[in-house]
Amino acid sequence: MDQDLNVVAIGIFVLFVIASLWVTWWAARRTRSTGEFYTAGGKITGFQNGLALAGDFMSAATFLGLTGLIFIGGVDAMLFTVGISVGWALILFVLADRLRNLGRYTFADVVAYRLQPEKIRLLAAAGTLTVAIPYLIAQMVGAGSLIETLFGLPYFSAVLIVGTLMTVYVVFGGMLATTWVQVIKAVLLLVGGSVLLIITLSQFGFDLNAMFEKAAEVHPRGKAIFSHGVMFKDPISIVSLALAFLLGTAGLPHVLMRFFTVPDAQQARRSIGFAVVFIGYFQAALVLVGFGAIALLSGETEYVDQSGNISGGANMVSVHLSRLVGGEAFFGFMSAVAFATILAVVAGILLSASASVAHDIYARVIRKGSLSDSEEVRVSRIATVVIGATAIGLSLLVKDINVGVLSTFALAIAASVNFPAIFLALFWKNLTTRGAVAGGVSGLIVVITLSILSPTFWVQVLGHETAIFPYAYPTLFSVSAAFAVTIVVSKMDRSKRAALDRSAYRAQLIKSELG
Amino acid sequence: MDTDATASSNTELDNAELHQLLRKRSRLRWGLTVLLGGSYLAYALAGHYFPRALAIPFFASAMPWGMVAGYTIILMSIILSVVYVRVVGKLTAQH
Numbered sequence: 179m180d181q182d183l184n185v186v187a188i189g190i191f192v193l194f195v196i197a198s199l200w201v202t203w204w205a206a207r208r209t210r211s212t213g214e215f216y217t218a219g220g221k222i223t224g225f226q227n228g229l230a231l232a233g234d235f236m237s238a239a240t241f242l243g244l245t246g247l248i249f250i251g252g253v254d255a256m257l258f259t260v261g262i263s264v265g266w267a268l269i270l271f272v273l274a275d276r277l278r279n280l281g282r283y284t285f286a287d288v289v290a291y292r293l294q295p296e297k298i299r300l301l302a303a304a305g306t307l308t309v310a311i312p313y314l315i316a317q318m319v320g321a322g323s324l325i326e327t328l329f330g331l332p333y334f335s336a337v338l339i340v341g342t343l344m345t346v347y348v349v350f351g352g353m354l355a356t357t358w359v360q361v362i363k364a365v366l367l368l369v370g371g372s373v374l375l376i377i378t379l380s381q382f383g384f385d386l387n388a389m390f391e392k393a394a395e396v397h398p399r400g401k402a403i404f405s406h407g408v409m410f411k412d413p414i415s416i417v418s419l420a421l422a423f424l425l426g427t428a429g430l431p432h433v434l435m436r437f438f439t440v441p442d443a444q445q446a447r448r449s450i451g452f453a454v455v456f457i458g459y460f461q462a463a464l465v466l467v468g469f470g471a472i473a474l475l476s477g478e479t480e481y482v483d484q485s486g487n488i489s490g491g492a493n494m495v496s497v498h499l500s501r502l503v504g505g506e507a508f509f510g511f512m513s514a515v516a517f518a519t520i521l522a523v524v525a526g527i528l529l530s531a532s533a534s535v536a537h538d539i540y541a542r543v544i545r546k547g548s549l550s551d552s553e554e555v556r557v558s559r560i561a562t563v564v565i566g567a568t569a570i571g572l573s574l575l576v577k578d579i580n581v582g583v584l585s586t587f588a589l590a591i592a593a594s595v596n597f598p599a600i601f602l603a604l605f606w607k608n609l610t611t612r613g614a615v616a617g618g619v620s621g622l623i624v625v626i627t628l629s630i631l632s633p634t635f636w637v638q639v640l641g642h643e644t645a646i647f648p649y650a651y652p653t654l655f656s657v658s659a660a661f662a663v664t665i666v667v668s669k670m671d672r673s674k675r676a677a678l679d680r681s682a683y684r685a686q687l688i689k690s691e692l693g
Numbered sequence: 694m695d696t697d698a699t700a701s702s703n704t705e706l707d708n709a710e711l712h713q714l715l716r717k718r719s720r721l722r723w724g725l726t727v728l729l730g731g732s733y734l735a736y737a738l739a740g741h742y743f744p745r746a747l748a749i750p751f752f753a754s755a756m757p758w759g760m761v762a763g764y765t766i767i768l769m770s771i772i773l774s775v776v777y778v779r780v781v782g783k784l785t786a787q788h
Contacts, residue, residue, distance in 0.1 A: 267770035390755035406740030
């Protein structure tokens with residue numbers, strides 16, 4: 179890949195930036211109160227929110243990463259694409275109504291509904307920041323390297339541009355701007371992905387069989403690309419990975435915050451329903467694009483070398499394919515879409531992190547609710563700038579960090595700390611404050627310890643010979659630990675507070691089901 | 694949460710009709726969860742235990758059974774989500 183400035187890509191990207199800044203300016207005039215800043219005043223419709231949710235999840239990691247995984251692993255990588263679609267449907271069945279009916283700005287509002295608020299908010303803030311910061315850095319580092327390759331801009335300027343824009347969107351436009359930037363990007367990504375799919379299929383006269391046969395013929399592993407059981411060797415890793423996707427997505431703070439941007443539970447259900455449709459469609463399309471890439475890119479020495487390595491890394495598969503089948507103009511369009519994708523996702527994560535600091539920690543725990551509305555908005559804006567600047571600084575320092583490892587780690591924390599607390603608060607009468615805190619802390623400790631001892635970190639990053647914890651993903655163990663500790667400690671809790679926590683469940687149940 | 698609201702909620706919960714609504718919704722929620730989550734888990738583990746069976750071509754096509762199964766589950770998640778939104782909307786409207 180050449181390092182020249184990519185004029186079409188930069189042109190389209192500049193258009194996107196102008197549009198997004200206009201949206202931010204428009205949103206800024208409508209963002210005064212805390213409700214408007216955190217959740218756009220609850221006025222987003224189900225359809226818009228569905229697009230925004232799909233946008234939140236269709237990050238660079240899913241768009242670029244999954245096509246790369248299919249290119250390498252064949253049908254085995256469908257474990258991810260199918261898991262993602264199923265995960266979103268389960269969020270709809272299990273969480274959508276109850277979260278919307280109980281929450282206001284952050285998921286801590288939901289867990290703290292009947293438990294002792296200060297302790298729960300501190301736990302939720304820890305769960306939010308330990309997920310949001312690694313996720314933010316993973317996206318920004320990924321963005322920096324991607325833009326370096328696609329646009330020919332240096333890493334330093336790329337990170338600075340992404341970091342500054344995301345901070346501007348959130349500080350001035352709050353949730354309203356973040357939502358609309360996300361909606362525009364989701365539409366661009368869905369359209370771009372569909373066009374890529376159509377042009378790719380047209381290369382085979384829309385004959386799927388011809389495409390699959392060609393893929394098996396040219397891939398170094400031949401027909402083995404149609405076999406499962408290649409990427410994952412043991413069932414425990416498979417179940418752990420599945421759990422990370424199913425439960426981790428349901429514990430991502432920026433995704434959970436979106437439940438509160440719609441007026442009622444009916445719209446919350448519709449949002450997730452739309453999100454499942456968009457995400458499911460996109461995952462299904464990506465599988466075909468991945469196989470198309472195998473069939474078309476293999477043997478093209480400009481993109482793939484003799485041993486099957488992709489130039490610029492596996493994440494570049496869909497971008498190379500756009501250039502091969504769509505020419506320079508389409509390649510420029512898809513590069514700009516990839517950049518826009520990252521920008522919209524980091525803005526959402528930044529907003530959830532600053533809401534957690536300003537609302538959960540400062541307004542509720544430190545000032546115990548004595549803060550005025552306008553003061554809280556000011557604190558949120560300051561928090562946004564501080565977290566944004568920290569993320570830019572850290573991303574510049576850790577340029578060579580493995581982005582995939584970092585984002586999987588964030589997902590594992592979300593599954594092990596946030597999900598058990600939310601799930602048990604909603605569905606288990608006997609949950610107590612003490613149990614929730616003990617379970618959350620244990621989940622966090624187990625997930626961090628096992629991640630460090632796992633082959634991904636212990637062997638690949640630290641360079642030891644064998645890993646102490648043999649499995650690639652810790653989720654099965656850390657989620658079980660969090661649930662077990664929460665349940666045992668809650669059961670044994672005989673404190674006065676525990677009695678209060680349990681007795682408030684009935685009222686919470688009614689509110690959570692009926693609004 | 695004020696005590697008045699709690700007291701009135703408790704009386705509401707004793708209402709038989711409301712009980713029935715909660716039971717219906719809970720059956721729908723967990724039924725769909727088990728159906729979809731179970732299908733996914735079965736698919737993931739089948740890939741591990743029966744890789745050969747899933748690699749067999751789907752009838753006369755070049756597409757393997759494993760891929761057809763994966764696509765079926767993606768389609769299921771979309772259809773069941775639409776069903777859930779519709780059914781819960783109707784159930785809630787009735788009350």
